[in-house]
Amino acid sequence: MRRPRKSINQINVVPYIDVMLVLLVIFMVTAPLITPGEMQLPSVGSKLTTPISPLKIYVKRDLSLTLQEGAAPPSAVSREVLVARIVAYQSKNSEQAVVIYADGDVPYKAVMGVLDMLQTNNVRKVGLMARPQT
16 A cells, blocks of 8 residues: 655755856956946036035133134234134135134133124024034
8 A cells, every 4th residue: 555645845946046156147247247338427517615624612721712814823802803803704705614623621611602792694505513422
């Protein structure tokens, strides 16, 4: 007598792996042969502008203010002169940024006073500089 045939309960994946490896080899061989077509990039109407260095306001421990304009050395200024210079710079170029550097021992209230003074005079693009922790 013949034994009843058992059903196979496992899938044979070897042919599937063979097909995948053949496809992988085909793609690896043909990929370097495909060259992208020549592209015509659009041109811009205006020239690239050079980045503007920000105006730097330094708030020192004695709460005095100094302003550094570009590569010039920082100079001590009063609050009124500081605002007048920054407003003059931003009227020439609205993209002019202002960065406030404050000493670590300066009270928070003093820095907020400078920020408030700049905000009341419609000075835009104001940032605070912080030293990253190491």
